[in-house]
Amino acid sequence: MGPSSPEPVQLPLGIRWEDAASLASFHPAGNARALAAVERLLAGEETCVYLHGPGGTGKSHLLQAAARAGSERGDPVAYLPLSERASLRPEILEGMERLDLLALDDLHCIAADAAWEEALFHAFNRMRDAGTALLLSAADRPDAVGLVLPDLVSRLQWGLRERLRPMDDDDKLAALRHRARLRGLELPAEAGAYLLRRQPRDMDSLFRLLDVLDRAALAEQRRLTIPFLRRVLAAD
């Protein structure tokens, strides 16, 4: 996010946005319950959902997807990445009860910061009174992320909690192929496996790589074969 003004990005013709974080582009693998929890929240069956687990398990994806889904049906929603805390202030939580959904990503980043914790505690109370849905993610359980305000911890324990598990290589391959398909790309299984053997295997890097491959494939009108991947990766 940073302070710099976002330049409108010039997109190469044909880059589609369908594979932006959406519920459809989430590959559940072992995390179907987390996806179901988010769907319950969006359907109004829960008011607070707390997702926890290590990085790269899809928490941010689910939070952004929920924001997008809410927005697409006309609800005002917000997604706040607390990892960007340097450019945010606790005041950003004021008035959030006016929205239909607030997604707070990486809660652990504000742990032990008294001003943030108290602001979130008060925001939680106001949102609960107003019926605003709250979706949170953190590295660990509410009582294990270093929060010091017990009032806040107990409120977070109230919600529906689900833990996300890291994906194994088969899941990653399936997720990668799923995302490729949403972009209109066919990533053959052996080509995907080739990437997993040679590249950083966290999902963020893999999805970024997919972006690079998509552009290259589009520019050269090529399919994603292993020789093509080898050449693009060598050039990258």
Next chain:
Amino acid sequence: MGNSVWNHCLSRLEGEIPEQQLNTWIRPLQAVEEDERLRLLAPNRFVMDWVRDHFLERIQSLLEDAQGHREVVLEIGSQASAPPPARGGSRTRGPAKSNGAAHAPATSNINPKFTFDTFVEGKSNQLARAACSQVGENPGAAYNPLFLYGGVGLGKTHLIHAVGNLILRNRPGARVLYLHSERFVGDMVRALQHNAINEFKRHYRGADALLIDDIQFFARKERSQEEFFHTFNALLEGQQQVVLTCDRYPKEVEGLEERLKSRFGWGLTVAIEPPELETRVAILMSKASQDGVELPNEVAFFIAKRIWSNIRELEGALRRVVANAQFTGQPITLDFTKEALKDLLALQDKLVTVENIQKTVSEYYKIRVTDLLSKRRSRSITRPRQVAMSLAKELTSHSLPEIGDSFGGRDHTTVLHACRKVQELRDTDSRVNEDYANLLRTLTT
């Protein structure tokens, strides 16, 4: 929602701005299309300023493309009492969001669901409940102020709402104000900013009953304390009821003026303790039946034995079991529950064994584990032994005969006697109560 112009604008922005920025800054905006202009409502100043500095120009130019010249106004707020939009799967919502909510002083705000009927009573909250119900029946006359204190998630907020509901039931037109202490502070700051302190005073001093939650957040806010002090005095003088909650005994709140602390003690100060096992089970059963869920007794006991610290966590665990049952289509059995709560309970299960309890209790009372298991009957040994047995009943799922066995082959009636004795001592001897609470904390965190 007829935001055709805004929707057009939004879909254009989707292709230009990274998804994350869109989600953070653009999607919280609510658009109101008027004849000559488009009003964009931001939830707060921070978002408004950011949008103005980074996106407003682009939004303006997109609108010009679409509609010819059109003014965009950016302000803080939300759509006042917007009609409920028709959408599939209607959501159950709280009170309608309105623009006024954040600016007008707090109005009633009593949650009709929190009544005495839905409050599960047990030893730990009996006294508090009785005091609240008397105050609800005779506001301004029974105890004034009524001061409830206790740890987080023990039902203080439920009780304070129940007082409000009871007053309103007996006198439907009564002015009962419930608010969180932060709201009082916020209203006062706004009143000062807008030169409306007299309205503020009239509003709060005109209440038949003022119910303020979590007053520990008044700490170190001197100006608010000053204002609250005068409000408080005016209400007491007028025999209007004041009920306050706090997470600790008033004298222990740091950063609170002495004169306030002493006035809080003028009426009745009553504690809420963590619920004991039977109450936790009753709470789970009651919650489940409110949600129309059939909860087997053994499942309720299983959950209640493992989660003891606060009611919110207890409800969170139940929520998890219910959500997973609906997700998988399986009935809620003991095995299903164990599986559903595996992550949640992993830590507790690992720590709390009878051996662990014996070790921890021995260390706490500075005796040896072998003494605990021995036949010795001196007071310095029997008391810790009884405490350990009681903890074992509370924190593990072992049967009483099993617990007796692991304490040097004692009978289950000895365990039962120990549990009763400890409960009795906790009610009468604050030192025993404190020891017990300390040990519970040590064993479960």
